[in-house]
Amino acid sequence: MINPLELTGPNFLIFYMLLGTLVLALMYLLRRLSESGAVPRVDYSDPYLIAYLRGGELETMRVAAVSLIDRGFLILSNRRLELVNDRAIDLVRRPVEAAVLRRAQATNDLMLFFDSRTIRRTTVEYKETLQRLRLLPDAHIYRVRMLILAAALAVLIGFALASAVTAAMRGRYNIIYLILLAAFFCGVAIKYYNPLRTALGDALLTDLRTLFQSLKNRASMIRAGGATGEAVLLMAVFGINALPGATFPAAREFDDRRRSNRTSCGGGHGCHSCHSSCSSSCSSSSCGGGGRSGCGGGGGCGGGS
Amino acid sequence: MSAKFEAFLAKLYVDDQARSRFLADRRREALSSGLAEDDCAALENIDLVGLELAANSFARKRASHRLRRPASKLSHWLKSE
Amino acid sequence: MNDRFGIGWRPELAAGILSNLDCIDIIEVIADDYFTAPRSKRRALNTLARQVPVALHGVTLGMASAVPVEARRLERTARLVEEVRPEFWSEHLAFVRGGGVEIGHLAAPPRTAATIAGAARNLAAAGQIVGAPPLVENIATLIDPPGSTMSEADWNVEILAAAQCDLLLDLHNLYANAVNFGFDPHQYIDRMPRERIRAIHLAGGRWIKAKSSGEFRLLDDHLHDVPEAVYNLLEYVGEKTCHPLTVILERDGCYPPTNALLNQLDLARQALRRGRERRRTSPVSEAA
Numbered sequence: 017m018i019n020p021l022e023l024t025g026p027n028f029l030i031f032y033m034l035l036g037t038l039v040l041a042l043m044y045l046l047r048r049l050s051e052s053g054a055v056p057r058v059d060y061s062d063p064y065l066i067a068y069l070r071g072g073e074l075e076t077m078r079v080a081a082v083s084l085i086d087r088g089f090l091i092l093s094n095r096r097l098e099l100v101n102d103r104a105i106d107l108v109r110r111p112v113e114a115a116v117l118r119r120a121q122a123t124n125d126l127m128l129f130f131d132s133r134t135i136r137r138t139t140v141e142y143k144e145t146l147q148r149l150r151l152l153p154d155a156h157i158y159r160v161r162m163l164i165l166a167a168a169l170a171v172l173i174g175f176a177l178a179s180a181v182t183a184a185m186r187g188r189y190n191i192i193y194l195i196l197l198a199a200f201f202c203g204v205a206i207k208y209y210n211p212l213r214t215a216l217g218d219a220l221l222t223d224l225r226t227l228f229q230s231l232k233n234r235a236s237m238i239r240a241g242g243a244t245g246e247a248v249l250l251m252a253v254f255g256i257n258a259l260p261g262a263t264f265p266a267a268r269e270f271d272d273r274r275r276s277n278r279t280s281c282g283g284g285h286g287c288h289s290c291h292s293s294c295s296s297s298c299s300s301s302s303c304g305g306g307g308r309s310g311c312g313g314g315g316g317c318g319g320g321s
Numbered sequence: 322m323s324a325k326f327e328a329f330l331a332k333l334y335v336d337d338q339a340r341s342r343f344l345a346d347r348r349r350e351a352l353s354s355g356l357a358e359d360d361c362a363a364l365e366n367i368d369l370v371g372l373e374l375a376a377n378s379f380a381r382k383r384a385s386h387r388l389r390r391p392a393s394k395l396s397h398w399l400k401s402e
Numbered sequence: 403m404n405d406r407f408g409i410g411w412r413p414e415l416a417a418g419i420l421s422n423l424d425c426i427d428i429i430e431v432i433a434d435d436y437f438t439a440p441r442s443k444r445r446a447l448n449t450l451a452r453q454v455p456v457a458l459h460g461v462t463l464g465m466a467s468a469v470p471v472e473a474r475r476l477e478r479t480a481r482l483v484e485e486v487r488p489e490f491w492s493e494h495l496a497f498v499r500g501g502g503v504e505i506g507h508l509a510a511p512p513r514t515a516a517t518i519a520g521a522a523r524n525l526a527a528a529g530q531i532v533g534a535p536p537l538v539e540n541i542a543t544l545i546d547p548p549g550s551t552m553s554e555a556d557w558n559v560e561i562l563a564a565a566q567c568d569l570l571l572d573l574h575n576l577y578a579n580a581v582n583f584g585f586d587p588h589q590y591i592d593r594m595p596r597e598r599i600r601a602i603h604l605a606g607g608r609w610i611k612a613k614s615s616g617e618f619r620l621l622d623d624h625l626h627d628v629p630e631a632v633y634n635l636l637e638y639v640g641e642k643t644c645h646p647l648t649v650i651l652e653r654d655g656c657y658p659p660t661n662a663l664l665n666q667l668d669l670a671r672q673a674l675r676r677g678r679e680r681r682r683t684s685p686v687s688e689a690a
Contacts, residue, residue, distance in 0.1 A: 055448070059423075060453070061424065219445075223445055223448075224449075226443055226446035227416050227446050227450060230413030230414050243659075316410060316432060316461075316624055317508055318623045318654040319544070319622050319624075320384070320507060320623075323516065327497055329501070330548070331497075331503040331509070332503050334509060335503050360549060364548055364549075368548065369615075370614065371543070373612050374544040374545070374621075375509070375544040378610075378621065379509070380506075383504075383507070386506060
């Protein structure tokens with residue numbers, strides 16, 4: 017049997033690349049296995065719960081803002097958000113919406129708008145609910161992820177160190193490619209060890225996208241004004257960019273793909289907020305279903321007319 | 322009443338030409354399909370209004386199925402449904 | 403009385419249904435939409451079934467036929483039932499194909515001893531393969547089935563007895579047949595074994611005109627609101643039955659706002675409640 021530490025040159029690099037890929041794959045599989053389970057019952061009457069599942073606290077706030085603009089409680093003009101009138105706060109049901117409206121009383125600057133602990137506090141309940149349902153990682157799941165990461169880093173760094181020491185003992189000091197590869201795989205492991213959702217949360221979101229695919233397919237027919245709640249549900253499940261810009265011009269302002277990195281990730285909540293912006297902008301790959309409509313699509317048993 | 326009778330009815334509902342021939346001479350069409358005498362007698366007294374409406378309704382239903390599932394024909398062919 | 407009220411699942415109604423599960427006790431899913439669906443859709447259906455009780459409703463088995471239902475069709479129904487674990491599954495007293503020809507919809511077979519025997523045989527096979535017999539639904543028909551030797555009520559009663567199945571009573575189908583062919587729907591309801599009425603369908607339709615004769619008949623198209631006459635029939639069923647019923651609203655298109663559909667469910671609740679109340683206050687109505 018070949019001792020991998022005896023490999024040199026390109027052979028060694030290929031081996032390390034295979035090792036790194038295997039470690040990342042195992043990380044992914046172990047995380048999925050430890051986070052899978054029976055789909056829990058979820059209350060879908062609050063679309064912001066789904067928005068939080070999809071994109072975290074920042075995304076929830078953005079969806080709330082666009083919904084409030086659509087329903088006429090907020091006005092977006094020249095990248096400034098303004099409250100229509102002070103009574104609007106009494107007319108909304110959800111705490112996150114009330115918080116967004118109160119924020120509009122305090123500041124209009126869109127760039128600073130979501131950097132608000134007050135609004136963030138109103139989304140904590142969503143996070144706790146989703147953690148309780150194991151759709152977002154709780155403390156226990158986070159510990160398991162850390163363990164998996166630690167094991168992965170131990171293998172990657174440990175092997176790299178052992179290889180470097182072996183190479184040095186043999187008078188070979190050109191280990192720059194080893195360092196680069198090790199840094200690359202460790203970087204990928206660190207970047208993706210703690211995604212926003214658990215495997216169960218991913219599965220539920222995928223299923224929701226399948227169930228709501230018909231809504232997405234007819235997005236162009238959704239009327240502005242919020243009478244049906246379909247716009248906010250569409251945003252919650254698929255992202256703000258699922259709304260047609262022609263009917264919902266505010267959606268363009270909040271479109272992930274147009275936003276620059278200047279949007280605040282917030283204070284101590286940096287990681288999840290940045291993950292939320294990444295996951296919502298990358299959501300198109302996991303939107304589920306191409307041209308096929310969602311579940312059903314049959315015509316039922318009504319007579320042909 | 323038998324499978325043959327149901328098959329005749331199915332064709333009557335779906336096939337416009339078969340229905341036209343039937344309406345032109347009901348007894349002859351029924352006899353030529355090998356149906357029993359009592360089946361032929363029943364068909365001679367068929368509810369003509371209902372036949373027209375049912376055939377049209379079934380046709381629209383089939384058309385709506387095709388519209389809803391454009392890929393279904395291919396999948397059906399592949400699966401030899 | 404724990405009556406349940408639900409709605410037929412249609413993708414177009416997904417948003418409204420999932421946002422209002424507190425008002426919906428059960429959802430009915432068209433089974434045939436999932437037989438060849440990709441894994442993602444079937445998994446989504448399972449997720450749906452974890453959120454709200456689901457009933458599966460088949461439309462293409464063609465149970466009421468002298469021709470045996472193909473085992474492979476029953477087997478795929480069985481697989482779906484096993485996967486989804488619905489509250490119940492149902493099918494129609496109809497034939498849908500013959501001689502290799504697919505009709506594309508539910509057609510009323512001749513009401514004869516042969517189709518009764520065929521239906522009983524098919525339902526027995528279904529119960530064996532799927533693991534539970536379906537509820538069987540009376541269908542609407544625009545044509546008086548040729549070759550029939552008995553009334554719809556008698557034919558249905560015979561099938562229920564022969565197959566030992568329960569009835570999914572579609573009240574708009576009953577109403578449409580009653581107005582089209584001139585019988586009293588209340589008498590039909592009175593003929594049914596009451597303990598076998600387990601579920602109810604509500605729907606709407608419209609009048610269509612025959613070009614040849616100018617005659618009008620009522621089409622059960624599921625594209626219109628439930629008419630008052632059907633709510634009245636529901637009230638009558640409520641008066642005649644003393645066990646819980648599952649009432650499902652069917653809508654296949656021309657979808658109104660969700661609130662309008664939920665309002666129709668509320669009207670159904672009120673109708674059934676009135677019937678129950680009438681039964682409670684007038685026990686003599688129990689007489690057969």
